[in-house]
Amino acid sequence: MFKHALPLAVLVSLVACQTGPVSVLYKEGSTRTERQEAYDQCFIAALKDVPQNMVTEVTGGYSYPGYVSCNSDGDTTVCGEVGGYTTPVESYSYDTNEKLRKRLINRCLSDKGFSGVEIPYCQTKEERAAYQMQTTQPPLSELTCVTGPTVSSQ
Structure with missing residues (x-):
C-alpha cells in the first residue's frame, strides 16, 4: 500500500505546483480549432521553406590500454592490466534549421493575427472548469x- 502512495503523492504535488506561466497562442475570438489550423498551416509552410537538416555529432571514444603487470609466486604467475581506461563514444543529433523554422512559424502566425502570450495555469477546479467552458478566447x-497549451505542436 505505502509502496504506491509515495509516487502518487509526488505526482499530485508536482501537478499542484504547476503555477508558472505557459506560452499560449492568442487571438481574441479564435476557437481552438482555428488556432490549431493556423499553427498547422504555418508549420507546414515553414517546413517546406526550411526543411530539417539533421546533424549528428560524435564525441569521446578514446582508449588508453595501460600496461600488463605480472606477479609470480612459485609455480603460479598472475597477470593483470593496470591503469587502462576507455572513454565511451557519445553522439547526439539535432536539426540545424530548427531555430529558423520557429521564427518563420511565429512570423506566419503573426501575419494571421496571432501572438504568443504568457498566461498562468488555472489553480482551482472552478478556474479550470470556467476555462474549459470558453468556446472562443476572451x-x-x-x-x-x-x-495548458492552446495548440498541439506534436
Whole structure:
C-alpha cells in the first residue's frame, strides 16, 4: 500500500505546483480549432521553406590500454592490466534549421493575427472548469488562466 502512495503523492504535488506561466497562442475570438489550423498551416509552410537538416555529432571514444603487470609466486604467475581506461563514444543529433523554422512559424502566425502570450495555469477546479467552458478566447484582459497549451505542436 505505502509502496504506491509515495509516487502518487509526488505526482499530485508536482501537478499542484504547476503555477508558472505557459506560452499560449492568442487571438481574441479564435476557437481552438482555428488556432490549431493556423499553427498547422504555418508549420507546414515553414517546413517546406526550411526543411530539417539533421546533424549528428560524435564525441569521446578514446582508449588508453595501460600496461600488463605480472606477479609470480612459485609455480603460479598472475597477470593483470593496470591503469587502462576507455572513454565511451557519445553522439547526439539535432536539426540545424530548427531555430529558423520557429521564427518563420511565429512570423506566419503573426501575419494571421496571432501572438504568443504568457498566461498562468488555472489553480482551482472552478478556474479550470470556467476555462474549459470558453468556446472562443476572451479579450486578453479577461484571460486570467489556462489549463495548458492552446495548440498541439506534436
